[in-house]
Amino acid sequence: MTDTLASGLICAYRFGKDGAARELTLPVLADLLRQPDGFIWAHVNIAVWPMRTWITERSHLPEIAREVLVSIDDVRPRFERCEDGLIGTLSDVQHDFSGQSGDIGTLHVWFTRNMLITSRNHALRAVDRLRLDIRDGFQPVSTGELIGALIDHLAESFQKVIEGMADDLDKIEDALLAGTSADLRSQLGALRRQAVSLRRQLLPQRQALARLLSLPPTWWSSDDAYDLREAVDRFSSVAEDLGAAEDRAKVLQDELTAKLAEEGNRNLFRLSIVTLIFLPMTLVTGIFGMNVAGLPGTHDIHAFFWVIVLMIVSAVATLLLLKVKHLF
Numbered sequence: 001m002t003d004t005l006a007s008g009l010i011c012a013y014r015f016g017k018d019g020a021a022r023e024l025t026l027p028v029l030a031d032l033l034r035q036p037d038g039f040i041w042a043h044v045n046i047a048v049w050p051m052r053t054w055i056t057e058r059s060h061l062p063e064i065a066r067e068v069l070v071s072i073d074d075v076r077p078r079f080e081r082c083e084d085g086l087i088g089t090l091s092d093v094q095h096d097f098s099g100q101s102g103d104i105g106t107l108h109v110w111f112t113r114n115m116l117i118t119s120r121n122h123a124l125r126a127v128d129r130l131r132l133d134i135r136d137g138f139q140p141v142s143t144g145e146l147i148g149a150l151i152d153h154l155a156e157s158f159q160k161v162i163e164g165m166a167d168d169l170d171k172i173e174d175a176l177l178a179g180t181s182a183d184l185r186s187q188l189g190a191l192r193r194q195a196v197s198l199r200r201q202l203l204p205q206r207q208a209l210a211r212l213l214s215l216p217p218t219w220w221s222s223d224d225a226y227d228l229r230e231a232v233d234r235f236s237s238v239a240e241d242l243g244a245a246e247d248r249a250k251v252l253q254d255e256l257t258a259k260l261a262e263e264g265n266r267n268l269f270r271l272s273i274v275t276l277i278f279l280p281m282t283l284v285t286g287i288f289g290m291n292v293a294g295l296p297g298t299h300d301i302h303a304f305f306w307v308i309v310l311m312i313v314s315a316v317a318t319l320l321l322l323k324v325k326h327l328f
Contacts, residue, residue, distance in 0.1 A: 008051025011131050012042040017141070021134050034060050036114035039143050041134075043118045043127060046070050046108075055119070062087075065110040069119045075106045077205035079212045085112035086217065088208060091201040092124040093157040104201050109147075113219040116143045118150075126153035144224025151209065151231035158202065158238050165191055165245050172252055176259065185260075188253045195246040202239045209235060276322065280314035 005026065012024040016038050024032065024040070032040050044051050052070040055061075065087050068074060079088035087110045094105040105122040118127055130138075130150050140146040168191055172184055209232045216225055288295065288307050296303070 004048060005050040005054055008045045008048030008054070010043045010045050011134075012040065013134060014038055014040045015140060018139065020139055030058075033058055033115065039114045039116070041116040041118070041143075041146060043120075043131065044069075045121075046072070046119045047121050061110075061117075065117075069108050069110060069117060071108065072121055074108070077201065077208040079208050079215065081215055082110065083112075084217065084219075085110060086212065086215065088212070090151075090154060090208070091205050092120075092126045092154055093161055094122045095125045095128075104197065109150075111143045111147060113143065113217070116146055125157040126150060129153045129156070142221065142224055144220045145227055148224065148227030148231050151228065152234060154205075155231060155234040155238050158198065158235075159241065161194075161198065162238065162241050162245055165194065165249075166241075169245065169248055169252060176252065176256060184256055185253075188249055188256060192246070192249050192253065195242060195249060198242055199239075199246065202235075202242055206232075206235055206239055273322065273327070277315050277318050280318055281311045284311050284314060 009026050009029070012026070012029045013021040014024055014032060014037065015021050024042075029040070029042055033042075044055065046052050046055075046069070055070050056066050058066065062083050064080075065082055065085075068087050068089065074089055075091075077089055077091050079086050088108075090107045090109060091104050092107045094103040103122075105120060105124050107124055107127055108119045110117045120127065127150065130146075130153050133149065133153075138149070140149065168187070172187055172191075175184060209228075213225075213229060213232060216228075284307065
């Protein structure tokens with residue numbers, strides 16, 4: 001049970017006044033949550049069930065904070081005041097460490113002057129990047145700076161997904177211009193669905209971050225507010241890039257639809273030409289195929305030859321008529 005619980009703690013750090021980070025074990029973290037020294041960041045995996053129980057048992061944390069941190073169904077981005085801190089939910093891009101996917105996961109956040117606690121159910125790209133930054137020497141001096149760095153990484157994660165979509169759109173556009181339309185419709189459909197999914201997350205997230213800017217804690221410094229504003233502005237730029245990619249996908253899909261319709265019309269035209277050519281030939285064969293008395297050539301051994309000649313002449317005459325009318 002202890003080993004399972006420990007596996008639910010992804011990382012925990014205590015930061016000194018100079019921003020230097022010291023990694024914490026779960027028992028030390030439990031003590032610091034009761035009596036913070038400096039400020040701490042704990043990132044937990046609520047997919048590990050004992051970790052959910054451990055969080056709900058931290059009675060010194062606000063009840064609403066505990067409920068949000070262990071929630072699985074609360075996925076809409078938002079921020080609310082919670083005593084002297086803020087509790088919220090953010091969207092982040094999932095990845096599986098063997099390759100990056102574009103699926104969206106949920107990150108729960110609660111922070112005060114002295115602590116930042118984040119929880120997730122799936123591996124997330126931005127928060128993992130923040131953890132690696134700390135291991136590489138990033139030294140935040142406050143939870144405000146840490147939150148600003150996290151939001152900046154969130155914007156970067158979404159930006160990479162959108163850049164990947166733009167690259168795919170470039171390939172589709174090249175194929176469309178080259179006249180290759182095979183499977184392009186399904187590819188464009190998948191990209192548009194991905195864009196819609198991202199938009200449904202980005203717009204509420206931008207509103208949540210704007211609310212965070214409008215409800216800054218009293219203990220935030222001017223530098224913290226500036227860093228957060230810069231990160232939120234970058235997020236707004238990401239949302240605009242997503243809108244541009246979505247519009248471009250729609251234009252390409254309309255162009256592909258028009259091209260497929262043109263190809264269909266061209267094929268129907270060719271089929272109509274072939275039908276017109278064979279129409280008089282069919283008439284000739286129909287007349288001479290009637291089993292009635294009085295048909296010419298019934299007893300003539302050269303009748304079949306003259307029927308074939310008549311069919312060829314009618315086909316050539318039809319072709320000449322279509323050519324004169326400039327129908328092809």
